[in-house]
Amino acid sequence: MPEPVPGPGELLVAVGAAGxxxxxxLQRAGHYAPPAGAPAWPGLEVAGEVLAVGPGTTAAEPSAGSPWQVGDRVAALLPGGGYAERVVVPVELALRVPDGLSTLEAASLPEALATVLSNLRVAHAVAGETVLVRGGSGGVGSVAVPLARALGLRVLATAGGPDRVERVRALGAHAVLDHRSDDLVARVLAETDGRGVDVVLDVLGAGALADNLAMLADDGRLVVIGLQRGRRAELDLGLLMAKRATVVGTMLRSRPAAQKAAIMADVRAHAWPLVAEGTVRPVVHATYSFAEAASAHRELESGAVLGKVLLVP
Structure with missing residues (x-):
C-alpha cells in the first residue's frame, strides 16, 4: 500500500504494536465490515511514534496541551487499518503515552477504555452503585474491572475456572463468580443482599440475556456490548417492566466521528490519568508478529486469553 499522508488535524504514526x-x-469472517472510508484490513487500536504532523493539528485538539511533535509516543483508536506499519490518526482519537507505560501496554488500551467508559456513561452509572462485568478476564473486562472500581463502583465480575477467578479478583473486583461452576443468579443475589446489580456490562449477548435480566436490580440497566453467545433471544417483557429495567445495545466502531471524538475526550480526561498513575493497568496475554496474525486470531478464538493479544511489526 502507498505510504499514508497525514491531512489537517492528523498524525502519521509508526506502529509499534496493534491490539x-x-x-x-468478525471482520475476517465477513460479519463486520469497516465503516465508509476506513482501510479494508483489520485493526482498531495502535500505539507507536509520531512520524509526521499534519497541518492544523494544534487547533484540532485543544485538550492535548502542548502541540504534537515528531517523536512523541501515541496510542490511538482507529476505525480500522491498525494491522499496518504506518497509520494516519485523527488527533481527536489520539492519546499521549505517559512515561512508565510501554508501547505494548499502550496499544492494548484505547478500544477497551473507550468501550468501557462510554458504556458506563450510557448506563448512567454513578459511584456507589454495583456493576457486573460479564467476561472479566477478557480484553474489555480486564480493563472494565479496575476502571469501574476507580470510578467508585462496586464491581462484580465473571470468569471461568479458579485461576482466572483469582486473577480477575487481583484486578480489583470485589467479588468474582465462576461461570463454569457457580449459579450466577444465586451468587449475584447473595452478593447484593437479594437486590441485584444496578448495571450489567455484557459481552455475551443472547445466551446471557435471561440471566442478566434476572440479576438486575429494580431500575437496573443492561448494556449489551458483545454477541459472543449469539444475537437472538427471547426477553421476558413482564419482568423487564416489573423491574423498570433498561436494555440498551451499543457499538463503538460505527459511531459518527464527532461521537468518537467526544468519547476519547472523556477517556483523555477521566480514564487516561488513572492509567498514568498506575491505578488502571493493561493485562497483556501474548504478543505475535504481524506475520503471525492468523495465530493471534486463533489464540483469541480459543477462549484461553486473559487480557489482550497484540501484534508487533
Whole structure:
C-alpha cells in the first residue's frame, strides 16, 4: 500500500504494536465490515511514534496541551487499518503515552477504555452503585474491572475456572463468580443482599440475556456490548417492566466521528490519568508478529486469553 499522508488535524504514526479484538475476528469472517472510508484490513487500536504532523493539528485538539511533535509516543483508536506499519490518526482519537507505560501496554488500551467508559456513561452509572462485568478476564473486562472500581463502583465480575477467578479478583473486583461452576443468579443475589446489580456490562449477548435480566436490580440497566453467545433471544417483557429495567445495545466502531471524538475526550480526561498513575493497568496475554496474525486470531478464538493479544511489526 502507498505510504499514508497525514491531512489537517492528523498524525502519521509508526506502529509499534496493534491490539487484536473480537471485532477483527468478525471482520475476517465477513460479519463486520469497516465503516465508509476506513482501510479494508483489520485493526482498531495502535500505539507507536509520531512520524509526521499534519497541518492544523494544534487547533484540532485543544485538550492535548502542548502541540504534537515528531517523536512523541501515541496510542490511538482507529476505525480500522491498525494491522499496518504506518497509520494516519485523527488527533481527536489520539492519546499521549505517559512515561512508565510501554508501547505494548499502550496499544492494548484505547478500544477497551473507550468501550468501557462510554458504556458506563450510557448506563448512567454513578459511584456507589454495583456493576457486573460479564467476561472479566477478557480484553474489555480486564480493563472494565479496575476502571469501574476507580470510578467508585462496586464491581462484580465473571470468569471461568479458579485461576482466572483469582486473577480477575487481583484486578480489583470485589467479588468474582465462576461461570463454569457457580449459579450466577444465586451468587449475584447473595452478593447484593437479594437486590441485584444496578448495571450489567455484557459481552455475551443472547445466551446471557435471561440471566442478566434476572440479576438486575429494580431500575437496573443492561448494556449489551458483545454477541459472543449469539444475537437472538427471547426477553421476558413482564419482568423487564416489573423491574423498570433498561436494555440498551451499543457499538463503538460505527459511531459518527464527532461521537468518537467526544468519547476519547472523556477517556483523555477521566480514564487516561488513572492509567498514568498506575491505578488502571493493561493485562497483556501474548504478543505475535504481524506475520503471525492468523495465530493471534486463533489464540483469541480459543477462549484461553486473559487480557489482550497484540501484534508487533
Amino acid at each position: 487484536v479484538n473480537r471485532a477483527d475476528l
